[in-house]
Amino acid sequence: MVYLTRKAEFSASHYYHNPEFTPAENQRVFGKCNNPNGHGHNYTLEVTVKGAVDPKSGFVVDLKQLKDVMSREVLDAFDHRFLNKEVPEFFTKIPTTENLAIAIWQRLAPKLNAAQLHRVRVYETPDLFVDFYGEDFYGEA
Amino acid sequence: MKAHLTRRYMFSASHRLHSDEMSAEENRATYGKCNNPYGHGHNYTVEVTVSGPVDDRTGMVCNLVDLDGFVHKKILERYDHQNLNLLSEFVKAVPTTENLCIAIYEIVKRGFRKAHLEKIRIEETMMNSFEYSGEDL
Numbered sequence: 417m418v419y420l421t422r423k424a425e426f427s428a429s430h431y432y433h434n435p436e437f438t439p440a441e442n443q444r445v446f447g448k449c450n451n452p453n454g455h456g457h458n459y460t461l462e463v464t465v466k467g468a469v470d471p472k473s474g475f476v477v478d479l480k481q482l483k484d485v486m487s488r489e490v491l492d493a494f495d496h497r498f499l500n501k502e503v504p505e506f507f508t509k510i511p512t513t514e515n516l517a518i519a520i521w522q523r524l525a526p527k528l529n530a531a532q533l534h535r536v537r538v539y540e541t542p543d544l545f546v547d548f549y550g551e552d553f554y555g556e557a
Numbered sequence: 558m559k560a561h562l563t564r565r566y567m568f569s570a571s572h573r574l575h576s577d578e579m580s581a582e583e584n585r586a587t588y589g590k591c592n593n594p595y596g597h598g599h600n601y602t603v604e605v606t607v608s609g610p611v612d613d614r615t616g617m618v619c620n621l622v623d624l625d626g627f628v629h630k631k632i633l634e635r636y637d638h639q640n641l642n643l644l645s646e647f648v649k650a651v652p653t654t655e656n657l658c659i660a661i662y663e664i665v666k667r668g669f670r671k672a673h674l675e676k677i678r679i680e681e682t683m684m685n686s687f688e689y690s691g692e693d694l
Contacts, residue, residue, distance in 0.1 A: 434614055445615055447622065510616030514560045518611065544621070547561040547606075554559045554608075 419534060420476045421464040424486050426495035429456035430511040433500075454498055459516070460539040461490065463524060465531035477531035489523040513540045517548035525550070561675060562618040563606040566628055568637035571598035572652040575642075596640065601657075602680040603632065605665060607672035619672035627669045632661055654681040658689035666691070 431454040432446035442450045449455070463486055467476045493503055499511040505519040521536045539545040573596035574588040584592045591597070605628060609618045635644070641652035650656045662677040680686040 432616070436614065445620065512611075512616035514562065514611045514618055515616045517560055518558055543565040545563050546618075547563070549561075551558060 418476045419466045422482050424461045426491050427458050428494050428497050428499050429454040430499040432510050457540050462537040464535040466534040467531035485527045513538050513546040517546045521548050559610050561608045566603045568633050569600050570636050570639050570641050571596045572641040599681050604678040606676040608675045609672040623671045654679050654687045658687045662689045
């Protein structure tokens with residue numbers, strides 16, 4: 417088994433708000449991130465796939481295909497967007513880095529045929545990142 | 558739905574690698590420049606990785622305010638701009654980054670209750686790093 421990681425960058429804005437919370441609760445839980453006009457980050461996405469090395473090509477996965485899937489499924493939808501208002505997953509879910517990693521996994525997993533998705537890592541800043549290994553990784557739903 | 562969250566912090570500290578159980582020559586041979594008697598320092602980067610279910614109401618594994626607050630109070634205030642050799646955990650243990658990893662892991666494991674501690678990773682310099690995930694691994 418060989419693991420291959422491809423990086424990409426996107427920039428997007430978001431804010432954290434739970435409509436079930438009172439304004440005071442939203443402020444207490446989310447702090448500055450609750451500012452309704454939003455703020456932005458330069459996100460770095462790392463997608464790691466795993467698989468056997470194909471004896472003919474020497475590849476785990478054709479990088480061009482992986483890059484195309486990442487561009488089409490993630491970057492085209494997320495880059496230079498206001499996540500809360502323009503990306504359907506975040507009409508209902510709060511666009512935290514945790515939920516971004518999960519949403520990106522769910523967008524990519526069905527589209528990757530040759531190799532198996534191993535990890536989605538999303539850096540919100542160089543000092544904060546989230547790893548998601550799929551719904552099954554922890555042995556529970 | 559569970560996820561891993563990692564936060565990076567920095568502190569600067571000095572240390573000297575020296576074991577009382579070795580002769581001066583052995584110390585010199587084992588630790589080289591790191592055994593220089595007056596010590597030296599590093600800019601350490603600490604990565605704290607925690608895991609847990611993503612809370613539906615907040616979208617978070619744990620609130621960063623809680624994690625940052627804990628790490629600042631219990632780790633950074635303890636180690637930043639200190640001589641590690643003078644701290645109680647390094648009276649007997651040599652303040653290598655291996656032992657620093659274990660010491661920080663124990664502090665976070667014991668005191669931080671808002672998420673499950675997965676791993677402590679420390680970069681002593683840009684060229685070397687150390688990880689500790691507890692005794693079970």
